[in-house]
Amino acid sequence: MTPSDTEAGDADLVRRTRAGSTAAYGVLVQRHLKAVYGAALRVLCDPAAAEDVAQDTFVRAFQRLHMYDARHPFRSWLLKIATNLSLNQLRSRRREHLLHQRFGEAGRPDPADSSELPAPAEWERWLSQIDASQRAAIVLFHFEGMPYAEIAQILGVPLNTVRTLLHRGRRRLREVMTGSGMPENGSCNATIPTG
């Protein structure tokens, strides 16, 4: 990895990776790993699964780099892959859970119940209690700053549905947060979003 690699833009690094430079892709991994892992963690609310998704995201992006459209930001493309992988994993997990419920087998241990894993953060518990699509919309819009159009493309829903998902998700999240023992001191130092 050379200093020119670390200073180069994403488009240049992608071009170098396509030309065969694995070091250039290493810079891209270093640059976007936190965003990808964060998005997966917030959607999945499971650190181990988020690590798997982050790894799969970068491997898939490397294998399908020829499909990347350079007109869009590389970070958005990575987040799209990570979100889709996370939602797919949630769906398969739900199917697995239903199968275990139906046949009475011992299912996959819940990470929250495992004493070996670290206790989930409070926000992870809040997010985990809302619908997966609403959670993904909230993560992409509020945490990753994506516009409605890109979220609609990632989730495969119309633009108005994204708005509905956000409204319902925020309402549900507020219910969850207020019902989980919020601080009673009344201090509200939140900054209202500016237009």
Place this chain on the structure above:
Amino acid sequence: MQCDDTDRLIDALFDREAGDPERRELESHLGACEACRRAYGPLIRLLTRPPDVVVPPDLEERVLAAVAQAAAGAHDDRRARIGPALLRFARLHKVRRVGALAAALAVFVLGWVISGWWDSRATRPEPPARPQVVLLSPYALTAMAQALASHTPTGPLNGLVQAAATDLLIQPLLTEPAPIPERRAPASRYAVPEPEPGLEEWPAEVPALPPLIRL
């Protein structure tokens, strides 16, 4: 502003459908209303200041290892597809040069052969027309002469020969040659059109034309 409006106003602010006046109004309401502050403060704080995510220290290393493995796998797949022997063969630069020269030579020779064939095809003389000759043996000629001289058939074979000789020698003299078709000039847009039926004859009186004015 009432407490019932808080939810709607927060949605409008997050959706960037409300401006600074609404934002100030909401802030003043949250400052004054403890119930709304408790209900909406944590949500606003979470959504405007997302919790920081700590990436596991070895995750980057694992991701890079997985990418390197995928890259090696892709390279192995390519090698398996092409074939190791062919890959080694292609690595030799001299072979590439020889291959290019051989391809150029093959193209030249092929072009030369095709052009020669084309020229020979264009200038090849037409074979002479074979003469339409009827060869008759002396015996047949003698028999024909006898048949014509005797005027009357002397036997079945003689009668047949006489009829055949008559057809062969005399029939072409009796038949008239086929008329040679008249060659007509091809029709063109400058040709005089054929007169319509009923107008074959010109009118008897020619109308007087106006005098020609020459300048």
